Amino acid sequence: MRTLRSAALAAGILLAVSQMVPAQAVGTSSGGRHGPSYEWELTPPGSASQFRGLAAVSADVAWIAGSAGQVLRTTDGGKKWKNVSPAGAEALQFRDIEAFGSEQAVAMTIGNGEDSRIYRTANGGKTWTETFRNTDATAFYDCLDFSGSHGLALSDPVDGKFRIASSSNGGESWTVLPNAGMPAALPGEFAFAASGTCLVSGPGRTAWFATGGGDRPRVFRTDDGGLHWKATDSPMASGAAAGIFSLAFRGPLFGVAVGGDFLKPTEAVNAASVTYDGGRSWKLVAADKAPKGYRSGSAFVPWSPATVVAVGPSGSDFSLDGGRSWTQFYDGSFDSVECAGHGFHAGCWASGANGAVGKLVRKH
Template structure:
């Protein structure tokens, strides 16, 4: 048995006996930071390191910290106060791309290269039938944004210049959407990427599905999952370490305290329900480092898995919408009432 699996169950979480890629001995807990924004809900989150992170939310708010959350600067675009940011992707302390959501022109993309001192609106949706949910970058130059179905198919927006310009991909390579199928703009992780590949998750229809592309979003394959789907239910968040290690979490936003079969993991090409699920609605998920440890968060609590998503254990009951971990292993979470936190081990 490796050190990654030598553990014992503690009353309030998991006691790790050994070092697990990106974190140290102990039991996890969230350490809240003071963002000074108690009325803002941060569903967009982009940690760069243990010191640098961006958070994006309601009322056009974007915050940035460069000292691990001790101080936050409000750096959102001046013309976005009436918009809701739901996703943000950051390359470093200076460069980021942020997405606002809504029908028609409320769906926009902004880019900054000077730490938020100035922003350029790089895309404004003019199609009243489109609604953009999430954005991801395959590398520093190539990115994708996802809209709910238009004319029966999910729509993909693409950039090849780091988000400075965007173009709609041809729908020819996209499978047809199910009746009522859509994506959830809950945490900026309905569309994700790893190793040059992209995935997005759905709900709303007769099945919760995962779409996958290996060619920059030009063509997609789709796989059904055992996660329950319905008018407000399905997969809310994906996390991929590589093409063979994926997590899916969700449930029903309208019934947050009950989510049977609400978490699954990828085994080969098949999605399998976790043996022990969080049991409640979860809107965000993330891998910790390059090992089997992962996090899931939602409005009723946070959970930890040490076996690649096969089993989950609750360690916190606070409300969060989004969770992501940086390349150095630092993990951040964000949510309602201006809540942004960093993960600590005790």
């Protein structure tokens, strides 16, 4: 139900903020005696907004988007952040942003009806163009992603089915796709606008999105750019405020899912799973090997084929074996994590409440 979803979402945000203690130092943990260790190098942007939208481009370039209509960008590794917010968006909440470099980005706001919008910039945020505005009062867009110039945006169910908007030109224009190829939603089922990773794109026309809220979470997969989807039940926990919050894939087959209950951020009950067949089946991560709390964001790191990072309001974890086991290395709060780039230019970033931003540092 929309009312329950909205109330639970608002309560979860307030709880996460109230329980968060701003970190004064980075956290460090080793993956083993001879394994790597990781830490967050904090790069605060000078804003108190909650930045759930995050786009990593490289170790130097990243974009963050959040509450109060704010969008910020760094091109020097976080030493300086520039406010590049779209004019007139102060009353909106950005929850996702995807960037194609230091100049081009597409950002999405959430909310019922016309509060769900998509903006695009081609000049580093100097100017923005609104390229999509939802006009259906019952739609609520949660997240978007791109594979090259092809983009998909996900809305919670409308008339009993999840809704997909599609772009074929890098976000310059959008078309709401027909829903004939979308399976019916479960009672109470929806997606989480928590980190911009409830929907992720894969190779070619492949994409996945994850859900919660019903009697079981599910992962939906498309192989034709969003026209047809197949839903797979997940062994993870679900409920009014629980389910899968984030997906991350390494190629067409290898993926992880993380989540939990955002009203219980320090608890992790059936909060992680892995797939080896492109999301057609999922294996639950054992409780003693799972992240130590609810996690809202996840990403594979560029420099290792099997290393994954997950973040949430109660801490950050890494996995060296593709999500089968996790080690907590930070007890501060982040909502989102994204990685991008190659070689020495690769970088992983995290963002969250009260202007929290960090860059992942790998040590040996």
